[in-house]
Amino acid sequence: MKTVIRLEELGLFLFSIFLFSLLSFPWWYYPVLFFLPDLSMLGYLGGPRLGALIYNLVHHRALALLLYVIGTLLPGPALALVGVILFAHSSLDRVLGYGLKFTDSFANTHLGRIGR
Helix, strand or coil: CHHHHHHHHHHHHHHHHHHHHCCCCCCCHHHHHCCHHHHHHHHHHHCHHHHHHHHHHHCCHHHHHHHHHHHHHCCCHHHHHHHHHHHHHHHHHHHCCCCCEECCEEEEECCEECCC
């Protein structure tokens, strides 16, 4: 089952590349901005509860899609860019086994524990 989920997430990641192609930004923006959502891990400096809250908010794909849709419907291409980058990053994280976090530990995710 984990393989099926990872393949589905890979499909969503590839879909994010298509969504990005619909925007008018240069292609180099995609790889440059791709890892910025990981800055949300700095929330863990305030403890696991705050860290999980911030991390999960930034890595929540419904928020990413909402930002993308609002950015495409309104004259807000930067908002659409933020949405597609968040969507892409979260999808690839899940391909690699990094899921949304529980509040007890960074390693405890909705996809299982990270590491051994």
